Amino acid sequence: MTSHEPGSADHPYTPPPPPRGGRGKAFGFGCLGALIVLAFLVVVALAVRDDGGDSEELPSPTPATTGPADPGVEEPEGPEAREEAAEFRECVEENGTDPEKMALQRVTAVTGSRDLNRENAAAEVFTxxxxxxxxxxxxxxxxxxxxxxxxxxxxxxxxxxxxxxGNMLATGRF
Known part of the structure; x- marks a missing residue:
């Protein structure tokens, strides 16, 4: 044995360096992250498409089979609520988009649209x-x-x- 070989008295034995396995892991986790982001974008795209925002076709009206779930939000009866709904329809017919006009076919009554001069005005649209x-x-x-x-x-x-x-579907500010 020569004095310059590993394991000799001049050079104590040193183990070989550990294998470099981090590149494969990094590549694998990178691909996994890309797949997760892609799946998220697909879910968001489907949710936006199904939201009905720009849809030309809206489902046909279905009659209500049960009464209101909460007695506090019963649809008002009487001519005033139907008159307010008619005024609302006229406004949308003049100024609304086609999807809004189609959605408005589902409105049955409106309350509170004539009392907007007070602070914290609240209107209800029944469909x-x-x-x-x-x-x-x-x-x-x-x-x-x-x-x-x-x-x-x-x-x-x-x-x-x-x-x-009688379930709340949406709220908005005006």
């Missing part, structure tokens, strides 16, 4: 839409709330859109 805050009707309800905000002004107004069974 024949099915469901609650999560469901197929949320896009149409948002269109209705947006159309209301386009037609009416108040310093601090809030509009609430209700389903056929």
């Amino acid at each position: 024949d839409l099915p469901g609650g805050r999560v469901g197929p009707s949320i896009g149409q309800a948002r269109l209705i709330a947006g159309a209301f905000a386009s037609c009416y002004e108040a310093d601090n107004g809030t509009v609430t859109v209700y389903s056929a069974d």
